[in-house]
Amino acid sequence: MTPPVDPKERYLAEFRRFAGNGAGAAPAWLEELRQAAIERFAAVGFPTTRLEEWRFTDVAPVTQTPFTLPASRKPKVSADGVENILGGATGTRLVFVDGAFRPELSITKGLPSGVTVGSLSDALRRDGDVLAGHLGKYAGIERNPFTALSTAFLRDGAFVHVGRGVSVEQPIHLVFLASGAAGGHVVHPRTLVVVDREAQATVVETYAGLGDAQYLSNAVTEFVLEEGAAARHVRIQRESTNAFHMATSQSYQGKDSRFSSCSLAFGAGLSRHDLTSVLNGAGAELLLNGLSVLAGGQHVDYHTTIDHAQPHCESHELFNGILADHARGVFNGRIIVRPGAQQTDSKQTNNNVLLSETARADSQPQLEIYADDVKCTHGATIGPLDPNALFYLKTRGVGAEAAAQLLTYGFAADVVSRIDPPDIRERLDRLVRARLAA
Amino acid sequence: MLEIRNLHASADGHEILKGVDLVVHAGEVHAVMGPNGSGKSTLAQVLAGHPAYAVTQGSVRYEGRDLLAMDPEERAQAGVFLAFQYPVAIRGVTNAYFLRAALNAVRTARGEAELDPMDFIQVLEEKLQAIGWDDTFVNRPVNEGFSGGEKKRNEILQMAVLEPRLAILDETDSGLDIDALKTVAEAVNRLRSPANATVVVTHYQRLLNHIVPDFVHVLVDGRIARSGGKGLALELEEKGYDWIKPEGAVA
Numbered sequence: 001m002t003p004p005v006d007p008k009e010r011y012l013a014e015f016r017r018f019a020g021n022g023a024g025a026a027p028a029w030l031e032e033l034r035q036a037a038i039e040r041f042a043a044v045g046f047p048t049t050r051l052e053e054w055r056f057t058d059v060a061p062v063t064q065t066p067f068t069l070p071a072s073r074k075p076k077v078s079a080d081g082v083e084n085i086l087g088g089a090t091g092t093r094l095v096f097v098d099g100a101f102r103p104e105l106s107i108t109k110g111l112p113s114g115v116t117v118g119s120l121s122d123a124l125r126r127d128g129d130v131l132a133g134h135l136g137k138y139a140g141i142e143r144n145p146f147t148a149l150s151t152a153f154l155r156d157g158a159f160v161h162v163g164r165g166v167s168v169e170q171p172i173h174l175v176f177l178a179s180g181a182a183g184g185h186v187v188h189p190r191t192l193v194v195v196d197r198e199a200q201a202t203v204v205e206t207y208a209g210l211g212d213a214q215y216l217s218n219a220v221t222e223f224v225l226e227e228g229a230a231a232r233h234v235r236i237q238r239e240s241t242n243a244f245h246m247a248t249s250q251s252y253q254g255k256d257s258r259f260s261s262c263s264l265a266f267g268a269g270l271s272r273h274d275l276t277s278v279l280n281g282a283g284a285e286l287l288l289n290g291l292s293v294l295a296g297g298q299h300v301d302y303h304t305t306i307d308h309a310q311p312h313c314e315s316h317e318l319f320n321g322i323l324a325d326h327a328r329g330v331f332n333g334r335i336i337v338r339p340g341a342q343q344t345d346s347k348q349t350n351n352n353v354l355l356s357e358t359a360r361a362d363s364q365p366q367l368e369i370y371a372d373d374v375k376c377t378h379g380a381t382i383g384p385l386d387p388n389a390l391f392y393l394k395t396r397g398v399g400a401e402a403a404a405q406l407l408t409y410g411f412a413a414d415v416v417s418r419i420d421p422p423d424i425r426e427r428l429d430r431l432v433r434a435r436l437a438a
Numbered sequence: 439m440l441e442i443r444n445l446h447a448s449a450d451g452h453e454i455l456k457g458v459d460l461v462v463h464a465g466e467v468h469a470v471m472g473p474n475g476s477g478k479s480t481l482a483q484v485l486a487g488h489p490a491y492a493v494t495q496g497s498v499r500y501e502g503r504d505l506l507a508m509d510p511e512e513r514a515q516a517g518v519f520l521a522f523q524y525p526v527a528i529r530g531v532t533n534a535y536f537l538r539a540a541l542n543a544v545r546t547a548r549g550e551a552e553l554d555p556m557d558f559i560q561v562l563e564e565k566l567q568a569i570g571w572d573d574t575f576v577n578r579p580v581n582e583g584f585s586g587g588e589k590k591r592n593e594i595l596q597m598a599v600l601e602p603r604l605a606i607l608d609e610t611d612s613g614l615d616i617d618a619l620k621t622v623a624e625a626v627n628r629l630r631s632p633a634n635a636t637v638v639v640t641h642y643q644r645l646l647n648h649i650v651p652d653f654v655h656v657l658v659d660g661r662i663a664r665s666g667g668k669g670l671a672l673e674l675e676e677k678g679y680d681w682i683k684p685e686g687a688v689a
Contacts, residue, residue, distance in 0.1 A: 387489070392526040395486045396540035396596060397514035397547065406539060410530030410579070417530065 007063035008045040012038070014069060015152055027128060030154065033136045037151035040141045047145055056330040056362050057272050057301040062244045067186035067216045069153070070098045075179035077210065079105060085208045085238075086173060087427050092117055093173035094158045099187035101156055114163030115201075117172055120190060123159040130161060135192055138222045139250040144274055146246040150188045150220040157190030162199040162229075171202040171234075171424055176219065178240060180211030191221040195229040197254075202232040204424060207247075209240030209267065217268075219247040225257040227281060232260045234424055236431070238267040241296065245271035255281030255310075262419050264428065265292040265300045266435050276305040279313040290319040291415040293435045294327035301330040306348075308341040311371075315345075320415050321352040322408060322436075323359035333378065334366040341371045348378040353385055353411050408436060439464045439501055439635050440485075440604060446495035446660075447484045454480045456660030457496065462604070465632040469646055469671060470639045472657035473679040478639045479523055481657065482608040485637075486520035487513055500604065514540075515547035517603030521593040521610050528580040533592065534573075536580045537562065537599050544600055565598040568628060570621045586613030594625045605629065606637045611645035623648030643675035656682050 015038045026034070046063045047054040077097050082105050086093070094117060095105035101119040108117050116127060123131055141148035158174045176189040193203050207217060217239055225231055239245045245268035253259055265271055277286050292300045306315045321329035331350045352361035363380040385407045393403035412432045419425040440462040447455040454477045462468050472478050484491050485498065487510035498505040505513060528536065541561070542552040553561065566573060569591055581589050590610050597605055607626065611619055626636060626649050638649055646654075646668065654670040655662045656679070663682050664670065674682075 386526070389526045389528055391488060391510060392522065392528070393536075393540075394510035395514050395520050395522075396536075396600065397511055397544040398540055399511050399543065400509070402539070402543065403511075406531060406536070407528065410528055413530035414579075415530075 005066070008042070010066060011149060012042055018069060018153060027124065027132070029132050030124070030135070034152050034154060037136075037141045037148045041145055041148040041152060044145050044148075053303065057270070057299065059270075059272070061270060062216060062246065065214070065216070067184060070100070070182070070185040070187065072100070074100065074102070075181045077102070077105065077177060077179055081210055082175065082177070085175060085177065085206060087431065089171070089173055089204070089424075089427060091170040091173070093175060094119065095175045095177065096156075096158070096189060097177045098179050098182050098185060099156070099189065112166055112168060114166040115168055116159065116161040118159055120157040120159045120192065121155065127159070127161065130194060131159070131192070134194055134222065134224055136222075138224065138252045138278075139220050139248050143276075144248055146218050146272075147220055147248045147274075150190060150218050150248070153188045154190055157192070160191075160193040160201065160203060162195045162201045164196040165198045166196075167200040168202070171204050171421065174203060174205045176205070176207045176217070178209040178211075178213060178215050178217065178243065180213060182209070182211070182215040183213035184215065186216040186218060189217060189219040191219075193221070193223045193231070193233075195225045195231045197226045198228040199226075200230045202234070202421065202424070204234045204236070206236045206238065207245065208236075208238040209243055212240050212242050214242040215240070216244045216246070219245070221247075221249045223249070223251040223259070225251070225253045225259055227254040228256045229254065230258040232420060233262070234419060234428070235261070235263045236428070237263070237265045237271060237273075239271070241267060241269050241298065243268050245273075247271070247273040249273065249275045251277045251286075253277070253279050253281060253284040253286065256283040257281065258285045260287040260420065261289065262415065263290040263302075265290070265294070266431070268300075269297065270299045272301040272303070274303045274305075276307065277315070278307040278309055279315065280309045282310045282312045284310070284313045286313070286315040287418065288315065288317040289415050289418055291321075291412055291432075292329055293322045293412060293432065294329065295324040295438075297326045299328045303332045303334075305334040305336065306346065308335070308337045308344045308346065311340060311342045311344065313341065313344055315347070317348040318415060318418070319350045320411055321350075321361055322355065322411055323352060323361055324355040326356075326358045328359070329361040331362070331380070332364045332366065334368070335376060335378070337369040337371050337374050337376065339370045342373040344371065344374040344376065346374070346376045350380040351411065352382045353408065354383060355385070355408065405436070409433065412436065441499040442496070443498075444496035445481075445484070445493065445498060447480060447491045447493050449480070449491050453494070454491075454660055455484065458657070458660070458662060460655065460662060462635050462637060464635055466653065467630065467636045467638065467649060467651045469651040469654045470637060470657055471641065471654060471671065471674060474641065476657045477660045478641075478657050479608055482520055482523075482606050482639050485518065485606055486510060511543070514600070515544050519597050519600055519602030519605045521590075521597060521605065521607045523609040523612070525581050525589040525593055527582040527584070529582055531580055532577050533580050534562065534576040537576070537596065540596065541599055561599065565595060568598055569595050569625050571595065587615065587618045590614055591618060591622060594622050597629070598625055601629070603633065604635050604637070606639065608639045609641065610638075611640055611642060619645065620648060643671045646671045658682055
């Protein structure tokens, strides 16, 4: 009998195969980046619940399943399937299926000059300098072993670059699909968005499963806003409920920039999402919102970090969780105010509604304040629907079931109503209603 | 229309209403006054069906039906409306959305067709005018971040939209400045008709200058201790509540 292979060894062996053949023609800086990442992973391995950062989320089901990189082939995905996921959204889109870029499903025409939207592998050939300056520079390999794995296996992904002063009106859609044939595979979707000085853009990322396969999606997104830039990031996670979703979203903001981020988690059996936002220039503003709607045995773990590194910055954070059946939600919200980051204004709120007695939520605020002239507030709630609100609705003629649905919807709408632009908001509102009705 | 007989109610095992008798006919306006803690708000909440109160004795009939056997939503659908003393905020749900959901629930229960958003907007515009509001408040989440006065006005807007047959106003005057008070009173008076009735629960006589009652009742220690015409309210304003002793107490 062969002994079971240690999960870490399995990934290291996979990396040797990857580096030996397919990784191929990468520039030296990228090879160094990958090498450093795999060495980091080799040193720390996968996290366990003994680590504070992973206390509530056991990744053993993820690591013990022997996922492999997809073979280089093109699973059949219809344009209708993509349209269905996008829900009528038009305009620029990059579509990836099981980790591979699919130009025939993508639309990159009609963009203003000064804007690049394409695959990372194309960009490596054309915009090597921009990539070398940003890729892997923000989502550090030290914080999270899954991020290190993503960087070690970095080969392709989405690249968006908005040049100085350019404003892109239409949302740019990045779609990462898992086909029905995704079972047993691990993919490492990767996104880099660079918004130059005084430029503006909206990026909508969708991670979705087209079937009910069990796979691992290990996504990393880096978002850079230069001075005076304004960007909106909407991220929709609708993986197969049998799938695992591990993710890191990292934003880095310059002076007077405005970033609005909204993450929605509806899918995956087990998901962990680390969101880190660094406010690295005076006057920067951040809206960091999130919503999870889970049922069955789903588990979501949001770890957010807002790093106020410079003075006069503002951050508003709202994460709501709607948990039914045996679902479990974890929220850890860390706010760091660095020495000298005076006049920081930061507000964090995490609300969880438990729709059954077996649903569970854990909420941990973590404030680390090293400046003395700041305003930081935080609050969290966990509980069933408010009985006073239910009674209030009933006294207006709304039946018990409809009243519960209305309050639950309101919980979601509290987050969704803050999403801009309106067409994306309306689409997500429809998605939320459909999810709540399921 | 409403017949309350020997109503006893308690919360957490503590008896608050100790035998209330009150009869309200269509077309009438009744004021229920009384000192703090006399059970005024409990009476209003029990009539609306609040689950925190247990009715231990007595009966309430509304238009011939056993009101106490009806769920809160059935009472509302049958035309009973309570304007809350402390209206509840509902995050994420706009006033307009909530009002349409409520109106359509009531219409459906009455066998009427639901209103689509366009028809509803027309109804709403009309009612907004009646309470002197523009549409700023209808696109905000229900009562969220509203001032005390705005919440009370919002209760009256709901009442105007739902057009109840029996309206119970629980301390609707508290927290209102004089202009808001007049607007609220006007909206209530506009709903007065031979077919409808209103019960105004209040601690002060002030509101009754604008909503003139046909009958005034004084609730003391869970019972109606005295009933009279509108003159009784003025007498209370002048002398306070101390001179009225609970029924059956030895003077």
